[in-house]
Amino acid sequence: MIRKLPLQLLHFYVLLSFAVFLVVQSLKFFSIFGPNWIFHHLNDFLAIPMVATLCLHGVWLIKKDRSIRLNGFTILSLVVLFSLVFEYYLPQQDYRYTGDVWDVVCYGLGGLIFYFLQKID
Template sequence: MMAKLPLKILHGYVLLSLLLFFTVQSLKFYAVVSPIWMLHHLNDFLVIPMVATLCLHGVWLIKKDTTIRLNLFTILSLVALFSLVFEYYLPQQSYRYTGDLWDVISYVLGGFMFYVFQKAA
């Protein structure tokens, strides 16, 4: 078991991201009028740091080494995967999904935030 959790700033950011994510989902559920960017792009911005942090924890658990960090190629691969699946593939499969360049930009910015917070420690 890991004794001390590193990257406190990153983990604080991810906890804030989870809170914001559930807030946005609640606003959508209750049909509260909100800014378009918040309903359509904020969660896309928040998802990459959350998923990347989860992946980082998986690596730590497998390797038993909390000094490991995700490199830029891994983060960009995650951004590319989300972009291809959610902005290209799924819009072709279902009317519920729409491909949007702004969502891709949100994924990229979220990946950049993860990279910065991961390097901050």
């Protein structure tokens, strides 16, 4: 028998985030204009909860224990990794990437959202 998936609020948030991400990418593709924060920061805010949820599922699969939650250090490490790669390293390698401190703030806020949503069962 299939057990009920834990963290329903987190999974709902991540599915909603994925839908918003697809809408933003579609707006970019069709060159539809909107507020700058939507095109420059919203996806960064949504990225960490989506990636961290995938990581959490990987841990559940490996450990076969759905009661495991990612700790603050692991989430902070993910935020730092994204910040270093996307806001420091890649802007030095390619002109299409720009380093922006507000993107780092968005990664951090997304990490906080994930941290608190995974605590609610």
